[in-house]
Amino acid sequence: xxxxxxxxxxxxxxxxxxxxxxxxxxxxxxxxxxxxxxxxxxxxxxxxxxxxxxxxxxxxxxxxxxxxxxxxxxxxxxxxxxxxxxxxxxxxxxxxxxxxxxxxxxxxxxxxxxxxxxxxxxxxxxxxxxxxxxxxxxxxxxxxxxxxxxxxxxxxxxxxxxxxxxxxxxxxxxxxxxxxxxxxxxxxxxxxxxxxxxxxxxxxxxxxxxxxxxxxxxxxxxxxxxxxxxxxxxxxxxxxxxxxxxxxxxxxxxxxxxxxxxxxxxxxxxxxxxxxxxx
Amino acid sequence: xxxxxxxxxxxxxxxxxxxxxxxxxxxxxxxxxxxxxxxxxxxxxxxxxxxxxxxxxxxxxxxxxxxxxxxxxxxxxxxxxxxxxxxxxxxxxxxxxxxxxxxxxxxxxxxxxxxxxxxxxxxxxxxxxxxxxxxxxxxxxxxxxxxxxxxxxxxxxxxxxxxxxxxxxxxxxxxxxxxxxxxxxxxxxxxxxxxxxxxxxxxxxxxxxxxxxxxxxxxxxxxxxxxxxxxxxxxxxxxxxxxxxxxxxxxxxxxxxxxxxxxxxxxxxxxxxxxxxxxxxxxxxxxxxxxxxxxxxxxxxxxxxxxxxxxxxxxxxxxxxxxxxxxxxxxxxxxxxxxxxxxxxxxxxxxxxxxxxxxxxxxxxxxxxxxxxxxxxxxxxxxxxxxxxxxxxxxxxxxxxxxxxxxxxxxxxxxxxxxxxxxxxxxxxxxxxxxxxxxxxxxxxxxxxxxx
Numbered sequence: 244x245x246x247x248x249x250x251x252x253x254x255x256x257x258x259x260x261x262x263x264x265x266x267x268x269x270x271x272x273x274x275x276x277x278x279x280x281x282x283x284x285x286x287x288x289x290x291x292x293x294x295x296x297x298x299x300x301x302x303x304x305x306x307x308x309x310x311x312x313x314x315x316x317x318x319x320x321x322x323x324x325x326x327x328x329x330x331x332x333x334x335x336x337x338x339x340x341x342x343x344x345x346x347x348x349x350x351x352x353x354x355x356x357x358x359x360x361x362x363x364x365x366x367x368x369x370x371x372x373x374x375x376x377x378x379x380x381x382x383x384x385x386x387x388x389x390x391x392x393x394x395x396x397x398x399x400x401x402x403x404x405x406x407x408x409x410x411x412x413x414x415x416x417x418x419x420x421x422x423x424x425x426x427x428x429x430x431x432x433x434x435x436x437x438x439x440x441x442x443x444x445x446x447x448x449x450x451x452x453x454x455x456x457x458x459x460x461x462x463x464x465x466x467x468x469x470x471x472x473x474x475x476x477x478x479x480x481x482x483x484x485x486x487x488x489x490x491x492x493x494x495x496x497x498x499x500x501x502x503x504x505x506x507x508x509x510x511x512x513x514x515x516x517x518x519x520x521x522x
Numbered sequence: 523x524x525x526x527x528x529x530x531x532x533x534x535x536x537x538x539x540x541x542x543x544x545x546x547x548x549x550x551x552x553x554x555x556x557x558x559x560x561x562x563x564x565x566x567x568x569x570x571x572x573x574x575x576x577x578x579x580x581x582x583x584x585x586x587x588x589x590x591x592x593x594x595x596x597x598x599x600x601x602x603x604x605x606x607x608x609x610x611x612x613x614x615x616x617x618x619x620x621x622x623x624x625x626x627x628x629x630x631x632x633x634x635x636x637x638x639x640x641x642x643x644x645x646x647x648x649x650x651x652x653x654x655x656x657x658x659x660x661x662x663x664x665x666x667x668x669x670x671x672x673x674x675x676x677x678x679x680x681x682x683x684x685x686x687x688x689x690x691x692x693x694x695x696x697x698x699x700x701x702x703x704x705x706x707x708x709x710x711x712x713x714x715x716x717x718x719x720x721x722x723x724x725x726x727x728x729x730x731x732x733x734x735x736x737x738x739x740x741x742x743x744x745x746x747x748x749x750x751x752x753x754x755x756x757x758x759x760x761x762x763x764x765x766x767x768x769x770x771x772x773x774x775x776x777x778x779x780x781x782x783x784x785x786x787x788x789x790x791x792x793x794x795x796x797x798x799x800x801x802x803x804x805x806x807x808x809x810x811x812x813x814x815x816x817x818x819x820x821x822x823x824x825x826x827x828x829x830x831x832x833x834x835x836x837x838x839x840x841x842x843x844x845x846x847x848x849x850x851x852x853x854x855x856x857x858x859x860x861x862x863x864x865x866x867x868x869x870x871x872x873x874x875x876x877x878x879x880x881x882x883x884x885x886x887x888x889x890x891x892x893x894x895x896x897x898x899x900x901x902x903x904x905x906x907x908x909x910x911x912x913x914x915x916x917x918x919x920x921x922x923x924x925x926x927x928x929x930x931x932x933x934x935x936x937x938x939x940x941x942x943x944x945x946x947x948x949x950x951x952x953x954x955x956x957x958x959x960x961x962x963x964x965x966x967x968x969x970x971x972x973x974x
Contacts, residue, residue: 326862328786354865361863365856367875368972377874378864428860435864 267485269301274439274469275320275357280334282315282324289315291493292334297439302465304484304501305473308521311490313473317441320471321357322350338439355382358432362444364424366416366431371408374416374427375399378435394434402430403460422453429460433468440464442472446479458483477517481505489513574953578946584733584747585688585696587659587722591638592681593671598629603675626672631664632656635686642727643718654714658722660687660747687735688728690746690940692719696728699939736947740912741923746937751948753914757827757907757922758896758955764831764918765838765895770888772835773842777884780843781850782872801840808837809901817905824906825921833905834895841894845887849880882967889963893956899926925952 275297282290290312297303305313315324322343324330336343343353355378366374375395376385385391395412399405404426408419416427425445432440442461446454461470461483474480480487481501488498489512497510508514515521525533604618639655640647647655663686670684671677691710694700696719706713722728739750784790812833816822822829853876861871877884902908907927915922923931929948935941 321863323859323863326859351865351867354863359863361856361859363856365854365860367857367860368879377861377866381864381866381870381874431860431864 267301268465269485270299272299273297274299275336275338277316277319278335278337280316280319280332280336282312282319283331283333284327285329289493290319293495295488295495295498297469297471298486300465300467300469301485302461302470302472302483304480304487305471305490306475306477306480306487306516307490307496308516309475312493313488313490314443316490316495317443317471317473318359320439320441321354321359323354323359325350355435356437357439357441358435358437359441359443360425360428360432360445363448364421364428366419366424366427368415368417370413371399371416371419371427372412374431375434378431382435384435398430398434399427401433401464402426403456403463404430420453422449422456425449425453425457426460429457429464433464437468439469439471442470444473444475447475454479477505489516491516574946574949577943578948578950580697581943581947582733582736583730584735585693585723585728586731586733587684587686587688587728588731589638589642589684589686589727590681591634591667591684593677593679594634594637595679597633598671598678600625600629600675600678603672623672626668629668631667631671634667635659635664638684642722642725651714654712654718657689657711657715658692658718660689660745662742662745662748663687666748685731687733687747688719690937691715692728693747694939695719696723696730699943736944740914741910741928741931742912743910746935746940749932749944751925751928751951753911754923754925754928754948755951756914756916757830757911758925760827760915760918760922761831761834761924762892762896764828765834765892766888768831768835769838769842769891769895773839773888773891774846774884776839777843777846777850778872778877781847782876783868797840797843801844804900805837805898806900806904808833809904811836812901813904813906823919823921825909825911827915827918827920827922827924829905830902830907830924831918833901834898837898837901838891838895841891842888845891846880846884849883849887850876852883853879878970879972881970882972885966885970886963889959889966893959893963896956896959897926897952899930902927903930925955 273296277293277295280290280293281288293316305317307313318324319332319336320343322332324332332344338353338356342348343357367377369377372395375398376391379385379391379394385394396405396409399408404423407423408427416424419427425448429440429445445461446457449457458479461472464470465485472484484501486498487501487504489496489504489508489510491512497504497508497513499509503509504513505517508517601622604615604622606612606615636652636655639658643655666686667684688696692715695702695711695716700710709716711719719728735748736750737755738752739748740753742749780790780793812829816829816832817824822832857875857879858871861875862868866874902924907922907924908931909921909923910931911921911923913920925948929945929952932941932948933945935944
């Protein structure tokens with residue numbers, strides 16, 4: 244559980260961490276809200292009915308031990324679970340007052356609104372330029388070459404990658420380092436200007452320096468996006484999240500401001516987890 | 523005194539060291555076995571190729587006459603080749619032309635050849651020796667001569683150098699493919715013909731020349747020396763085109779549907795099992811199927827490359843489907859998720875990302891399937907492609923031979939000592955075609971390979 248990112252901080256001493264320097268950009272408007280969401284894989288229930296509100300421009304972190312359902316729930320938010328045949332979702336998830344599981348809801352539009360960044364960087368085996376340009380071109384957001392060039396540059400700039408790759412945009416995205424690849428994937432996601440960015444353990448395959456860069460990026464991005472991230476790393480949650488939700492055994496045990504979760508958890512299970520009793 | 527820690531350590535190291543020796547021995551033994559297996563395979567392939575090349579390559583050169591021939595106006599008593607007059611309708615002209623061609627066919631062209639040969643032998647021949655004389659040349663060379671004249675009637679009265687194939691038996695005799703000491707009764711040629719052949723060979727009138735007949739002519743029963751592969755080659759080419767045009771799109775489309783779109787249920791399981799079973803069905807069964815459905819039920823023409831192509835398509839489909847599915851399955855799911863996560867639809871994900879990455883594997887599988895179909899003989903026998911067809915098909919609907927069937931027919935030909943080499947030559951042509959297909963597969967794979 245305690246990754247090597249900051250080995251000098253024992254998990255039992257985790258506190259607000261970098262939280263003090265962070266200023267929340269959350270507006271307080273509910274962007275997305277889940278009501279009694281249950282997820283089944285075949286006959287196995289993975290999520291036992293979760294209610295949660297996600298606020299505009301906040302950074303919300305999901306923490307919890309392996310297999311607690313945090314990734315599964317994250318993937319419900321842009322219906323990535325649809326791609327798994329045996330997966331079934333019950334309950335209601337509302338984005339801007341519209342049910343995303345409504346039968347007439349177009350999943351393509353949903354995913355343009357709710358982007359996702361995966362655990363392992365997965366750039367397309369194409370050039371850096373093509374990696375970014377794919378989404379905007381797909382959705383017809385940039386028609387002319389000049390517009391597309393602009394989108395590519397601004398996306399890479401916002402992902403803090405522009406200076407590193409501007410001279411080799413035509414080279415394969417897969418040739419970048421792991422950290423650069425992950426930032427490329429983030430740039431690819433923001434190129435279609437989603438409202439919400441989901442991140443599924445975005446730093447777990449990265450070294451501490453690359454992790455630091457991605458965390459800084461998340462902080463900057465929360466200016467204009469709502470970010471929901473899953474993390475295994477409690478310090479990371481403490482450093483970047485406005486609010487933290489603790490999942491356990493398919494339940495949402497507790498969700499509160501990151502400060503409260505790490506200093507004054509209301510639930511015994513949360514307390515045990517963040518003090519390192521299990522996980 | 524008890525054992526010290528150091529002694530234990532020594533003991534542990536010694537045990538590991540002992541086991542190490544066994545492990546190394548095993549590894550060496552396994553490596554040697556592997557090497558032996560590879561060497562055995564290579565040796566066998568080398569022997570196969572060497573024997574085919576040794577037998578087949580000489581057949582690309584064939585005993586050929588080089589001599590002057592006089593287009594004697596007394597023999598060729600023909601009117602002028604008709605020219606189309608102004609105001610004449612095409613049908614009228616064609617009528618006149620074909621009348622002239624009929625006349626040309628009635629000319630005794632053999633006499634011209636006989637005289638040219640007599641000239642070379644500088645002997646006065648008795649009429650009884652004519653038979654021996656005519657055994658020297660391939661019997662259909664008189665038609666070659668006729669066609670040459672019909673193309674260019676200005677040859678009348680001229681003496682030109684012509685190149686004519688010696689008969690198959692002369693070729694066999696001169697190449698030493700028959701025992702020269704056999705008694706007259708067991709020789710294929712009379713003593714007189716053999717003597718003449720040797721004489722003309724020494725004089726350089728018969729030479730071993732590259733055999734264009736092998737590539738430009740069709741099969742021939744009456745004149746084995748001029749039997750060629752043109753018909754079989756075209757037939758195989760048409761079949762290949764049909765197989766590629768049908769089995770690749772069908773196979774790839776089915777594989778993409780089954781792998782990427784189809785729900786995983788009982789029905790798709792059954793389909794999958796059946797496709798795997800179909801790939802293992804003996805090819806001759808597909809021939810039976812083709813005979814009963816395409817020829818018996820649909821009434822398509824017998825011996826036609828169209829039917830052959832359809833049968834081979836059926837045979838190739840499972841191979842292509844399996845290869846394509848394997849290739850699609852090897853694409854990491856993360857690529858699909860990446861595309862879906864940006865908002866690509868399922869079809870866009872498949873066509874923009876999955877297929878391009880899978881393309882080299884799909885192409886390789888398809889081309890290997892097609893190459894396998896190219897060499898397939900058994901199903902073609904059942905749809906009548908082993909018939910003797912002496913013309914080059916110009917459409918896939920005409921009757922035609924096919925390369926592997928031609929090999930099969932030639933190897934069973936009664937003129938063994940001539941056709942043995944011819945068979946190997948045909949095998950070389952087929953192998954060359956296949957090797958070029960495989961080279962194409964490798965090239966395509968390299969070209970479309972995704973660098974990660």
